[in-house]
Amino acid sequence: MNFFKQLFRRKPRIEKIEIRRRFDLIGRVGQGSMSKVWRATDTLGGRMVALKVLDKAKTLRLEQRFVGLERPTEGEIAINLHHPNIVRTLEHGITSEDEQFLVMEFVEGVGLSYLVDLQNERMQKNRLWYIIQIGEALEYLHQQNWIHRDLCPRNIIVSNEDRIKLIDFGLVVPNTPPFRAPGNRTGTANYMAPELIKRLKTDQRIDIFSYAVTCFEMYTRELPWPAADSFESVLQHINQPPKDIRKLVEGIDEQVAAAIMKGLALHPDDRWPTTRRMVNDFREAAERLGQLPRTQETA
Numbered sequence: 001m002n003f004f005k006q007l008f009r010r011k012p013r014i015e016k017i018e019i020r021r022r023f024d025l026i027g028r029v030g031q032g033s034m035s036k037v038w039r040a041t042d043t044l045g046g047r048m049v050a051l052k053v054l055d056k057a058k059t060l061r062l063e064q065r066f067v068g069l070e071r072p073t074e075g076e077i078a079i080n081l082h083h084p085n086i087v088r089t090l091e092h093g094i095t096s097e098d099e100q101f102l103v104m105e106f107v108e109g110v111g112l113s114y115l116v117d118l119q120n121e122r123m124q125k126n127r128l129w130y131i132i133q134i135g136e137a138l139e140y141l142h143q144q145n146w147i148h149r150d151l152c153p154r155n156i157i158v159s160n161e162d163r164i165k166l167i168d169f170g171l172v173v174p175n176t177p178p179f180r181a182p183g184n185r186t187g188t189a190n191y192m193a194p195e196l197i198k199r200l201k202t203d204q205r206i207d208i209f210s211y212a213v214t215c216f217e218m219y220t221r222e223l224p225w226p227a228a229d230s231f232e233s234v235l236q237h238i239n240q241p242p243k244d245i246r247k248l249v250e251g252i253d254e255q256v257a258a259a260i261m262k263g264l265a266l267h268p269d270d271r272w273p274t275t276r277r278m279v280n281d282f283r284e285a286a287e288r289l290g291q292l293p294r295t296q297e298t299a
């Protein structure tokens, strides 16, 4: 009987995909540190897609950090996310080379980092609207009981229609006690909450901090603390208060400024308790300032 139990408990055999047979690879896009991403045509159906193939060695190294915790793969997480501000994942699986892959809708647009750098008219006009959409995506992720752990402009695309799309779920973890335990410092140093840098207990409020850093950059093109390229250098300044956004952006709306600064609070208890509360303030301000697109004014 044990034999049969074992037999049926085995994971179903996954059919491996030969990437170059199934997809016409048109060209590499962007530059991921964990993966290669192609613009490709899916020969099944002819659809234009983004094909992300994860680097085997780097994925293994990441998975080793979560040994015994049963963290779902990036593909398993992404395929279940359904939100207008989150890139749609159409399929995931394993290549014939044993790499994990994801097939996504191809988002025609630019990286948010590019607009942060440019600070052009498009950015200035839509900034608050972009910020609201990022917040909606994050709120959805939190409602689904995930912690993103790597929210930053690098992981956000702005479509040609000014729609925000979160694109990378490589570091997402379940919002459960084992994953909130102190220790693991995966993420991007400049966007990491102090409790994460200090290896204390974490929760979804680490994402609220990263969201606030992102908002701060979208307004100022600067980070709230001096830029650092290692955890150690972040540790050196993280106990100092952040720069005041009001001093960098002349005439910034007070409700917007206060919402961002509260998200940057060093202690999680002083931050917004939920993304929803933070976004509500941005939405209120946007309505008052007439900065919502027409279709959103009554939403």
Ligand SMILES: Nc1ncnc2c1ncn2[C@@H]1O[C@H](COP(=O)(O)OP(=O)(O)OP(=O)(O)O)[C@@H](O)[C@H]1O
Pocket: 029, 030, 031, 032, 033, 034, 035, 036, 037, 050, 052, 087, 104, 105, 106, 107, 108, 111, 154, 155, 167, 168, 169, 170
């Ligand atoms: N669905 C998509 N549509 C269009 N371009 C995409 C899409 N997904 C990813 N890209 C492009 O590929 C780049 C790398 O993607 P992604 O951030 O998911 O990879 P990564 O290896 O996890 O990167 P990193 O770990 O450095 O953040 C993105 O910056 C973006 O330019």
